Amino acid sequence: MTTTDLASVYRNYIACLNAQDWSSLGRFVHDEVKHNGRPLGLSGYREMLVQDFEAIPDLFFRIELLVAEPPRVASRLQFDCTPKDSFLGLQVNGQRVSFAENVFYEFKGGKIVAVWSVIDKAAIEQQLQKNDDAAAG
């Protein structure tokens, strides 16, 4: 696949997530996908995403930066959402938070076979702290 093709496939993958079109997920995600070293497989990966949307009903993936060099894609995703309860071990409890995820994908046979993701937890902590300070002030 060319760089352009790969970027296009990736954009369609993100559209699939935002549509919560789980029946199409297998078009983009390999049966033997690993996420941060964990061998989830397609069904485990789908389950992770379903749980993400349950925990964050207004979850929406927005691509801020996209760098493609076959067979890999790197993406900076931007989120602006309200997790219902705790998120990454933080008591968000329905507060609105904005944060980025910098994430790498490796493709095999046109599908995502490995993901290395880092979420900007420190940014969320700072926003919760600021809300706490405002509530106390």
Added chain:
Amino acid sequence: MTTTDLASVYRNYIACLNAQDWSSLGRFVHDEVKHNGRPLGLSGYREMLVQDFEAIPDLFFRIELLVAEPPRVASRLQFDCTPKDSFLGLQVNGQRVSFAENVFYEFKGGKIVAVWSVIDKAAIEQQLQKNDDAAAG
């Protein structure tokens, strides 16, 4: 610059950091560089790096994944080091920790002009928790 050229420049930049060759930093970093939205400029960027090495004397940048698509590079850096005191607000205090940084760079005129970095703070927290549990056990 081609993809190959850009990847090569980036590898030389990382070698410059690992050598702490601050007099050469301006070959790789633009005078008006921004880091996570902060307009540091070359001198502020150098100061940030000098402070990183003071806080983490055995700091070493290892490239795990590199994705280049001009004018951008995305890199997953892997660290295995011992911060002296606190790091990212965590009381590391000389414990050995391993963590990744997923980071994007934008180049202008062959130099880094913008950086978007996310460090895997959650991974460090888990390691400190495990050490705490072992000490208590």
